[in-house]
Amino acid sequence: MTYTKEEILLQALHVQLSYDKRPVLRDINFEIRNVVRPGMEQGQVVSLVGRSGIGKTQLFRLLAGLNTPDSGTITIQQQHQVKAGDMGVIFQHYYLFEWRTIFQTLMLAAKKNKQLAGKEMETILAYADNFSLAEHLQKYPQQLSGGQRQRVSILQQLLKGSDFLLLDEPFSGLDILMLDKVISLLLQVSVSDELKTLIIVSHDIDTAIAISDTVFILGEEPGIKGATIKKEIDLVARGLAWQKDIRHEKAFRDTVEEIKGYL
Ligand SMILES: Nc1ncnc2c1ncn2[C@@H]1O[C@H](COP(=O)(O)OP(=O)(O)OP(=O)(O)O)[C@@H](O)[C@H]1O
Ligand SMILES: [Mg+2]
Structure with a gap:
């Protein structure tokens, strides 16, 4: 599958967040690039996975521009620090x-x-x-x-x-038919525009991987307080992106197991 990763759409640099001097997020660094497939309009679907309580929702709020980090920066489209309203935000609890x-x-x-x-x-x-x-x-x-x-x-x-859609645990509480619908709708959205970028925060590793092209694993290093990005997995390079019914393939199961090992 030919593809290239082009310009940076979102970049987190040295992001730190503490509560009462207890580090929650520590030196978070990652970037999301525009994935380009020749002859196709292809957006990005990125997942941030990690255990319950590790700091996913806190990172989500920083990415959404709803909170500011104690230090470090989150920039979008190489222009400005992200601010509230830049992204479409779907909360873990659905405020309406x-x-x-x-x-x-x-x-x-x-x-x-x-x-x-x-x-x-x-x-x-x-x-x-x-x-x-x-x-x-x-x-x-x-x-x-x-x-x-x-x-x-x-x-x-x-x-x-908006170009960026940020979703916190979008797969929880869905029955199996609705889950399929939500997944296919999100995929449909992701290919609606070259720059459309979905960032999914989830502890449902299977589903997150099944719909993503890149996975970032949020976790703690042994003996150090505060979660950081422990690993980035390029699912396109592994041939696991942009395919239906990938869940039963061995390479998919192996990747799920590998990710669990980092949590
Ligand atoms: N306002 C706050 N004051 C102090 N600690 C907080 C505050 N908000 C969150 N925390 C702590 O930050 C840590 C990360 O919480 P967060 O909600 O980001 O977890 P999560 O990874 O989203 O978990 P889940 O998968 O259960 O949603 C938790 O230990 C939580 O207690
Ligand atoms: Mg959460």
């Missing part, structure tokens, strides 16, 4: 406007996306249909199940159309 109907929430998001001008309504209806939300559009969030709220939350951010 409780006083707006699902339709109002989605319309508000669609209106922010210039590419959808004039097509907001049809786009919302098509997505809602695809996501089994069509009959819930006039409801308020408290009238939805957890899984329905999650899908609304994902849709809301998709509709906004």
Whole structure:
């Protein structure tokens, strides 16, 4: 599979974060590059995996520009320090406007996306249909199940159309059919634009690897407090990216085992 890694889209340099002098994140360094496949529009899907409590959500908040690190920098598109609003953010707990109907929430998001001008309504209806939300559009969030709220939350951010989509544990709480739908929707989004970049924070290693082209492993080095990026795995180079039904292949299982060894 021919591909090249081109310009840097996001770069984290020497990122540190502590609470009450206890290091949570320590010297985090990584970069996400534009993956280019000749003749194809191909975005990026990157996963950040690590054990529960290791600091994934904290790193997620820094990447989203919602918190600032104690030191170090996170830059996007080689221009500026990331700030709140630069990325579409889907939280681990799906915050929605409780006083707006699902339709109002989605319309508000669609209106922010210039590419959808004039097509907001049809786009919302098509997505809602695809996501089994069509009959819930006039409801308020408290009238939805957890899984329905999650899908609304994902849709809301998709509709906004930012280049970066950041998702915290997007696969939790989904039944198996919905999981497939969410995966294929995310993959669809990832190839919608050359620069579209999905960053998935997850402890569901299997699913994260199955949809990613690059995996970063967040963990602690023996005897040192604070999580850091212990390993980067290029799944394209291993022939594990951009393929359906990869989960049963030996190379996939081996990679899952290898990653577990770093956690
Ligand atoms: N406001 C805070 N004050 C002090 N410690 C905090 C604060 N927020 C988070 N922490 C600590 O930071 C560490 C990392 O938490 P984080 O939520 O990032 O974990 P996580 O990897 O996302 O876990 P999970 O997979 O369970 O979601 C935890 O030990 C947590 O107790
Ligand atoms: Mg978390």
